[in-house]
Amino acid sequence: xxxxxxxxxxxxxxxxxxxxxxxxxxxxxxxxxxxxxxxxxxxxxxxxxxxxxxxxxxxxxxxxxxxxxxxxxxxxxxxxxxxxxxxxxxxxxxxxxxxxxxxxxxxxxxxxxxxxxxxxxxxxxxxxxxxxxxxxxxxxxxxxxxxxxxxxxxxxxxxxxxxxxxxxxxxxxxxxxxxxxxxxxxxxxxxxxxxxxxxxxxxxxxxxxxxx
Amino acid sequence: xxxxxxxxxxxxxxxxxxxxxxxxxxxxxxxxxxxxxxxxxxxxxxxxxxxxxxxxxxxxxxxxxxxxxxxxxxxxxxxxxxxxxxxxxxxxxxxxxxxxxxxxxxxxxxxxxxxxxxxxxxxxxxxxxxxxxxxxxxxxxxxxxxxxxxxxxxxxxxxxxxxxxxxxxxxxxxxxxxxxxxxxxxxxxxxxxxxxxxxxxxxxxxxxxxxx
DNA sequence: TATTACATGCTGATCGTTTAGGATCTTTTT
DNA sequence: AAAAAGATCCTAAACGATCAGCATGTAATA
Numbered sequence: 001x002x003x004x005x006x007x008x009x010x011x012x013x014x015x016x017x018x019x020x021x022x023x024x025x026x027x028x029x030x031x032x033x034x035x036x037x038x039x040x041x042x043x044x045x046x047x048x049x050x051x052x053x054x055x056x057x058x059x060x061x062x063x064x065x066x067x068x069x070x071x072x073x074x075x076x077x078x079x080x081x082x083x084x085x086x087x088x089x090x091x092x093x094x095x096x097x098x099x100x101x102x103x104x105x106x107x108x109x110x111x112x113x114x115x116x117x118x119x120x121x122x123x124x125x126x127x128x129x130x131x132x133x134x135x136x137x138x139x140x141x142x143x144x145x146x147x148x149x150x151x152x153x154x155x156x157x158x159x160x161x162x163x164x165x166x167x168x169x170x171x172x173x174x175x176x177x178x179x180x181x182x183x184x185x186x187x188x189x190x191x192x193x194x195x196x197x198x199x200x201x202x203x204x205x206x207x208x209x210x211x212x
Numbered sequence: 213x214x215x216x217x218x219x220x221x222x223x224x225x226x227x228x229x230x231x232x233x234x235x236x237x238x239x240x241x242x243x244x245x246x247x248x249x250x251x252x253x254x255x256x257x258x259x260x261x262x263x264x265x266x267x268x269x270x271x272x273x274x275x276x277x278x279x280x281x282x283x284x285x286x287x288x289x290x291x292x293x294x295x296x297x298x299x300x301x302x303x304x305x306x307x308x309x310x311x312x313x314x315x316x317x318x319x320x321x322x323x324x325x326x327x328x329x330x331x332x333x334x335x336x337x338x339x340x341x342x343x344x345x346x347x348x349x350x351x352x353x354x355x356x357x358x359x360x361x362x363x364x365x366x367x368x369x370x371x372x373x374x375x376x377x378x379x380x381x382x383x384x385x386x387x388x389x390x391x392x393x394x395x396x397x398x399x400x401x402x403x404x405x406x407x408x409x410x411x412x413x414x415x416x417x418x419x420x421x422x423x424x
Numbered sequence: 425t426a427t428t429a430c431a432t433g434c435t436g437a438t439c440g441t442t443t444a445g446g447a448t449c450t451t452t453t454t
Numbered sequence: 455a456a457a458a459a460g461a462t463c464c465t466a467a468a469c470g471a472t473c474a475g476c477a478t479g480t481a482a483t484a
Contacts, residue, residue, distance in 0.1 A: 121240030174386020
């Protein structure tokens with residue numbers, strides 16, 4: 001498939017370096033807050049080199065979104081759907097995967113969350129449709145699990161499946177964002193554990209919480 | 213206190229118009245994605261006029277953060293701490309207040325969430341310390357409620373109070389963000405209701421959910 | 425020799441910010 | 455009460471810096 005010439009290998013490596021640096025800058029300074037000059041400076045290349053590999057700044061973000069989709073979302077879905085067990089087992093596996101990925105690849109993991117917030121009402125056709133697609137796929141995946149959990153009597157059937165799926169995503173995104181914001185006042189493992197407990201059991205006592 | 217001359221009244225109105233337009237643009241396009249020209253164009257004024265009221269773009273954001281703090285956070289804390297009732301009553305009042313505020317003033321409500329994400333790793337001293345202050349005050353408020361709920365036997369004492377407070381904020385921020393992103397595929401009331409149920413009772417059946 | 429990876433150096437546009445001055449309202453002086 | 459002086463809100467035009475992007479050249483590989 002790919003010619004393994006020395007040039008081609010170097011090209012691949014350069015592309016990877018560009019994407020890593022760009023993800024880092026996009027996540028920490030935003031899309032508009034990151035200049036092409038800042039990216040090239042971060043990896044010790046010139047603009048000419050960057051534009052030999054990517055046709056535009058837009059193209060850079062689209063490549064990162066694709067990377068997020070393939071390395072995080074698609075991988076997540078594939079792994080979780082292979083889990084032998086009930087819906088709650090799958091959700092646990094979901095959080096395990098997400099926590100592991102976030103630890104090793106925090107910036108890519110945060111990319112969709114942060115950048116989609118920046119463009120939330122921008123009317124940028126290309127980005128909008130990509131983010132929409134991603135979150136739709138994400139929600140469909142969770143919808144299936146929630147539906148399954150309801151059938152297994154593990155998830156409250158009073159919950160609207162569609163909305164619950166989006167709310168789980170929202171919780172996850174919120175936790176990621178808070179982790180990025182307040183890493184210095186939070187302990188990772190405790191945070192993950194708290195997140196888990198709140199999502200599965202809520203605030204109340206585990207053995208039959210009373211309502212207000 | 214304030215002289216109610218015609219000029220002063222006009223000035224106040226202009227400042228308010230600038231802040232409203234700026235909040236709208238910041239939330240939808242990000243801080244760096246919003247130009248001074250875009251702001252002035254949105255309200256039909258010139259740059260000179262804007263710089264007569266605000267000394268810099270930075271100053272604009274700081275003013276909006278202050279506005280968020282006073283109109284949302286301080287108001288929220290004052291109202292909820294006046295509630296006669298247990299911790300869960302207070303949390304319900306918290307969500308009622310937040311939902312009402314978000315409905316009437318969505319953009320100001322989203323400001324802290326979105327812009328703090330954009331600057332999450334920027335090392336911008338002024339903004340960082342402001343956001344840190346805001347979220348600390350927010351968390352302290354929720355910590356008190358969680359602590360109270362534990363003493364009242366309404367909230368699981370196994371939860372770490374500090375972390376639970378930050379997680380509640382994270383959930384709320386995540387839901388706000390998702391609401392901004394996917395308003396077209398979500399129904400407001402159902403979303404709020406689902407958020408409430410998940411936070412209070414989790415995914416499981418209300419009458420004693422089983423663990424995995 | 426042909427192709428590929430990158431450097432150099434530049435483009436017009438746009439960025440945040442400043443300046444000079446006009447128009448209108450307020451205060452002071454006559 | 456009328457006019458002069460001052461304060462205030464705003465416009466128009468421009469500033470230097472930086473933006474994304476591109477044309478052209480060079481050096482190394484194939």
